[in-house]
Amino acid sequence: MPVIPLRPLLEATEKYNFAFGAFNVNAVAQVKAAIEVHEMFRSAAILQGADLANGFMGGRTDFLNSTLEDKRKGAKNIGDAVRKFGENSPIPIVLHLDHGRDFDSVKAAIDGGYTSVMIDGSSLPFNENIELTREVVKYAHARGVSVEGELGVLAGVEDHVFSEASTYTNPLDAVEFFRKTQVDALAISYGTMHGAVKGKNVKLRREIVIAIKECLKHEKIFGVLVSHGSSTVPKYIVDEINGLGGEIKNADGIAVSELKKAIECGIGKINVDTDIRLAVTRNLKEFFQYNPSKRESASIGGIYQLLEEKKNQIDPRAFLIPIMDTVMYGTIPDDDVAGIIQCVEKGVKEVIGTLIVDFGSVGKAPLIECATLEDMIERYKK
Numbered sequence: 317m318p319v320i321p322l323r324p325l326l327e328a329t330e331k332y333n334f335a336f337g338a339f340n341v342n343a344v345a346q347v348k349a350a351i352e353v354h355e356m357f358r359s360a361a362i363l364q365g366a367d368l369a370n371g372f373m374g375g376r377t378d379f380l381n382s383t384l385e386d387k388r389k390g391a392k393n394i395g396d397a398v399r400k401f402g403e404n405s406p407i408p409i410v411l412h413l414d415h416g417r418d419f420d421s422v423k424a425a426i427d428g429g430y431t432s433v434m435i436d437g438s439s440l441p442f443n444e445n446i447e448l449t450r451e452v453v454k455y456a457h458a459r460g461v462s463v464e465g466e467l468g469v470l471a472g473v474e475d476h477v478f479s480e481a482s483t484y485t486n487p488l489d490a491v492e493f494f495r496k497t498q499v500d501a502l503a504i505s506y507g508t509m510h511g512a513v514k515g516k517n518v519k520l521r522r523e524i525v526i527a528i529k530e531c532l533k534h535e536k537i538f539g540v541l542v543s544h545g546s547s548t549v550p551k552y553i554v555d556e557i558n559g560l561g562g563e564i565k566n567a568d569g570i571a572v573s574e575l576k577k578a579i580e581c582g583i584g585k586i587n588v589d590t591d592i593r594l595a596v597t598r599n600l601k602e603f604f605q606y607n608p609s610k611r612e613s614a615s616i617g618g619i620y621q622l623l624e625e626k627k628n629q630i631d632p633r634a635f636l637i638p639i640m641d642t643v644m645y646g647t648i649p650d651d652d653v654a655g656i657i658q659c660v661e662k663g664v665k666e667v668i669g670t671l672i673v674d675f676g677s678v679g680k681a682p683l684i685e686c687a688t689l690e691d692m693i694e695r696y697k698k
Contacts, residue, residue, distance in 0.1 A: 321692045322410045322432035322462035322684045326540040329584035332683060334676035336544075338362040339668050340414060340692050342392040344598075344646035347397040349623060349661035351405060351670045359509075360407055360684045362583050362585065363517065364414040365394045367421050373644055377637045388424045393644050395429025400646075406583035406697040407681040408613055408642050412464070414587065414683035422452050426461055429572045434464040434503070442467075442489060449497040450645045457498070457662055460689030464542055466583075467493050468505025487527035488593070494532065494539040501540040501585060504528065505578075506578075508545035508570055520574045522581045528580035540584040546570050547590035548671075560601040567594075572674050586668070588673060595663035603659050613652045615639065631662070 325336055328623065341347050341363050342659020350442030354361035382390075395411060402409040412432040413425040422433045435452040437445035449465040456463045468485030485504040494502060507520040525541055531538050549569025557564055575586060604611055604620045605634070613619040618638030626634050641647050649653050672678055687695070 317403070317405055317408060317621025318396055318688055319409050319411055319429070319431050319688060320684075320686055321460055321689060322362065322412055322464070323692060323695075324687050325362065325408065325410060326462070326501055326584055327538075327583050327681065328360075328683050329540060332680065333580070334680065335579040335586050336360065336674050336677050337668065337671045338412060338414075338585050338587045339664075339672065340364045340366055340587070341394065342372055343636065343643040343660060344393070344397040345642070345657045345660045346592070346664050348401045349400045349483065349612075350668055351398075351407075351409060352661075353665040354409075354672065354681075355407055355607055357669065357672045357677075358679045358681045359405065361402075361409045362412055362432075363398060363409065364412045364587065364589075365391065366414040366416045366589070367375075369427075370421075370425065370428070370475070370593055371415075372633055375386045375644060377633075377640065378653050379633065382581050384420055384424060387421055388428065390644075391425045391430060393428075397646065399429065403500070408684045410685050411574050412460075412462075416452070416587075417479060419448070419451060420453070422453065426456065426459060430461070431696060432462040432464070433676050434501075435468065436466045436594035437465040438469050438505075441606070442493075446493060446496050449493075449499060451661075453498050453651070454661065458693065460642065460692035460696065462500045462692070463497075464501040464503060465493065466503040467495055467505075470695070472646055473528050484521065485524055485528070487524060487531055488685060490528045491531045491535060491537065494537050498540070501542050503544045503587075506543075508543055509521070517565040518568075518570055520570070522578055525581040525677065529609040542585040543578060543583045544574065544587045546575060546586045547588050548572055548575075548646060549590055549594065550667075553591075553594045556631070557594065557598045557601060560598070560605055561624075561627060562597075562601065564630060565628070576674065586671075588671060590630070591671070593632060594632045595667045596660050597630050597635070597663075599659035599663045600632065600635060600656065603655060607655070610652060612654070615650055616652045616656050619656060636660075
């Protein structure tokens with residue numbers, strides 16, 4: 317099945333009242349594992365590459381300093397991996413850009429094979445956000461590519477996205493934003509936060525979701541709402557990391573029960589990244605705990621050294637630098653690297669499998685209209 321745009325999946329969430337998890341990937345092995353676990357649960361898949369994940373996949377290990385050329389190379393590497401493992405898959409798969417920084421970053425992603433993009437103009441004044449988003453929509457829809465925008469500011473840190481405080485989304489502004497930009501989906505601020513430190517017992521402001529959805533319905537505007545910063549930060553994984561020598565402090569996520577209630581109110585896409593980072597990092601630490609002889613391995617010993625040096629870090633990108641060819645292209649030169657990749661894949665499947673069930677997309681793959689980019693070009697024209 318070809319990789320498809322996001323819009324058909326969004327339409328299914330509206331019709332059948334469930335949500336898709338959207339899961340960030342930063343390595344070929346993560347792409348493979350994410351597709352396999354979605355196939356197992358017969359769920360359509362939304363795989364996300366963040367703007368700076370494209371830089372990392374382009375070989376920029378200090379990805380916060382990624383250039384446009386890094387992003388172009390990385391977008392192609394992620395796109396190639398998704399097509400390799402997904403084109404003959406029985407489920408629909410979307411490759412979505414998360415937090416596109418500017419128009420050029422969006423264009424680089426589309427050129428690399430992304431079928432859906434997010435442009436994050438949330439830090440701009442309202443009218444400038446509209447203008448930037450409208451420019452991206454015009455370019456993307458002409459190519460059949462779906463678009464997500466953002467309105468309101470989430471607190472927390474994720475790659476280059478940072479804010480100390482949240483600014484909740486104004487429902488009336490959201491309706492105007494949909495009308496003027498023609499985006500397919502909109503990320504809103506309603507109490508979630510980026511990163512692993514979200515605070516204890518977070519209560520989501522579901523009334524914001526309800527108000528936006530009711531206004532959209534009244535105005536007969538199609539639009540799906542997206543929940544960013546929605547990792548659940550499983551306590552058992554954090555405890556396991558710390559039990560293996562990690563130093564993770566004040567890590568709390570969004571309760572699954574809160575996310576389920578948000579789905580009932582109209583959230584149709586839920587972004588998760590931190591949970592995957594935690595599970596993979598735990599698996600890497602566990603691997604070296606039970607295989608001490610591998611700490612001196614010529615090919616993967618450097619991973620162990622980085623784990624020891626960065627005990628308060630949870631992002632696997634900080635540890636996988638010694639095997640960048642494997643990260644970028646999926647090459648596995650020896651059994652030691654194969655063992656590390658198995659850790660990565662198991663971590664991805666553990667988290668994604670759990671949340672596919674929680675968000676209600678199990679068995680929903682046959683409900684998706686498999687519209688191609690070419691199909692969507694014609695639909696967007698209308």
